[in-house]
Amino acid sequence: MRTTGIVNMKRSKVLVLVVALILTVSAITAVWLLVGKASSSRVAQLQAASVRISLDDLQTAPFNADPAAGGSPTASLARIRADDGASPCQAASRRA
Numbered sequence: 001m002r003t004t005g006i007v008n009m010k011r012s013k014v015l016v017l018v019v020a021l022i023l024t025v026s027a028i029t030a031v032w033l034l035v036g037k038a039s040s041s042r043v044a045q046l047q048a049a050s051v052r053i054s055l056d057d058l059q060t061a062p063f064n065a066d067p068a069a070g071g072s073p074t075a076s077l078a079r080i081r082a083d084d085g086a087s088p089c090q091a092a093s094r095r096a
Contacts, residue, residue, distance in 0.1 A: 054083055 058080065063069055065076035 058083060 061076050064071040065073040
């Protein structure tokens with residue numbers, strides 16, 4: 001009868017260790033996935049901000065092209081073409 005108690009105690013300790021291991025691996029996996037999603041979200045936010053900067057620049061193109069306002073049509077056209085040919089991130093870095 002005493003042997004049965006020892007075997008049950010060993011089984012319960014093994015069960016506790018297995019459950020703890022499963023929970024630990026699950027927690028690590030969850031954190032890993034959340035960090036990955038946060039990183040991709042950060043990249044998307046940077047791209048959206050870059051697109052907004054390009055849009056703001058293109059909105060001022062008509063005013064920059066007006067010679068009466070001190071602008072140059074040639075320079076404004078070159079800037080528009082540069083923005084059209086580049087990715088939003090590249091266009092924003094050129095302006096900075």
